[in-house]
Amino acid sequence: MFPLKKGKTTNQAHVGLPEGTFEEEHGRKGFYGKSAHLYHTHPPTGWIRFEGKLRPHCFDLNRLKPDDLNDAEGLPAAFLGNDDVRVSVSRRSDPMPFYFRNADGDELYFVHRGRGKIETDFGPLDFEPGDYINIPRAVTYRIVPETRDNFFLIIQSKHEFEQPEKGLLGQLQH
Numbered sequence: 001m002f003p004l005k006k007g008k009t010t011n012q013a014h015v016g017l018p019e020g021t022f023e024e025e026h027g028r029k030g031f032y033g034k035s036a037h038l039y040h041t042h043p044p045t046g047w048i049r050f051e052g053k054l055r056p057h058c059f060d061l062n063r064l065k066p067d068d069l070n071d072a073e074g075l076p077a078a079f080l081g082n083d084d085v086r087v088s089v090s091r092r093s094d095p096m097p098f099y100f101r102n103a104d105g106d107e108l109y110f111v112h113r114g115r116g117k118i119e120t121d122f123g124p125l126d127f128e129p130g131d132y133i134n135i136p137r138a139v140t141y142r143i144v145p146e147t148r149d150n151f152f153l154i155i156q157s158k159h160e161f162e163q164p165e166k167g168l169l170g171q172l173q174h
Contacts, residue, residue: 013037061089061153068092076154084159090152095144102137105156109133114150118143134161 010016017023017039024044027035038044050056059079067074069091076090086105099119109118111131118125118133120141127133135141143152 007039009037009039062151064089064091066091072097076152084157086156088154088156090143090150090154092143092145092150092152093148096142099140099142101140102135102156104137105158106137106161107135108155108157108161109135110153110155112151112153114145114147114152116143116145116147116150136160 010018013025013035014023020041021039022041022043024038024040025035026038027033061079064077064079066077066089068076070093072094074092076088076092078086078088080087090109109127109132111127111129111133113129115128116126118127118135118141120135121139125133
């Protein structure tokens with residue numbers, strides 16, 4: 001496919017925008033794959049009013065106190081979801097006294113705060129802030145935090161999580 005250009009455009013996305021224009025990017029796979037760049041004379045995000053159920057929301061997840069904060073047998077607190085995905089927060093401070101297996105979907109943990117180990121069928125895995133932990137459906141696991149102040153964002157999906165495509169520079173290495 002060749003780029004289709006009409007009106008005021010730039011030769012490279014995000015660089016040298018024509019004066020008096022505002023860029024909006026539509027992509028199907030985040031920063032990779034096919035995308036469209038639209039240029040507007042007014043900011044596309046300069047909204048003044050929202051109506052209906054789809055208006056933006058701001059959640060202060062630090063106010064959530066899931067059962068697992070003070071009870072080793074407690075569970076994370078779900079705060080968003082639909083038929084395909086559920087988003088939860090865990091603030092687990094003690095090791096799980098049980099092993100867990102999710103038969104409903106894959107889970108993706110983002111470690112916002114805390115350090116520890118996750119014990120799985122495949123062996124132990126250490127975690128630290130900034131880590132993503134992908135737990136496929138039906139894998140048995142147990143979270144064993146080493147710290148007391150922990151914060152995990154958990155996304156459960158009925159669909160398999162996939163690695164993002166490698167960009168021009170490849171995947172980030174630690």
